[in-house]
Amino acid sequence: MKMVKKYRSNALASIHETMEVLHEIGAVDKQTMREFDESCLAPVLVMSPEEIRELREREHLSQPVFVT
Template identity: 40%
Template sequence: MTAKARKKFRSRIAEAAYETASGLNRIGLIDARTMREFDAACLTTIEPLTGKQILALRGREGVFARVLNAKPKLVSEWERSETKPSGSSLKLFSIAKAHGHAAIS
């Protein structure tokens, strides 16, 4: 897998299963629908978070603005539900929620 296409997996076993399925997909033995099922089963999912969830995650896991490469004011706005994280910030929160702070730092 190239660095450009790097994915975050739930576990090493999930990564191995996904790599096997990807190979089978490339040679035509697994269809696109089945690969989408593997995506759902193996990859870390991105879920929208409420301000309270972000605050609890930050407190529990120590996810800080510098790790997310965001200004402290923006993180505060997320925690107060004034704005919502999106893109890479939301993905990093999802990874931290699933695997802990060490997975993103």
């Protein structure tokens, strides 16, 4: 399953994607990449199990479909 990333802005998306490439080739270390993740990526919405179930039911999605 491929994760979909949400960025704080288009500019930060471009910067982050560039840093990912630099990380892949070894020019940027893991700690620096974590810092860029925190700066560039939008925070993840934390949902309770009940909220997730309500969302699935509202959208008519089974559990296996929801997680893919």
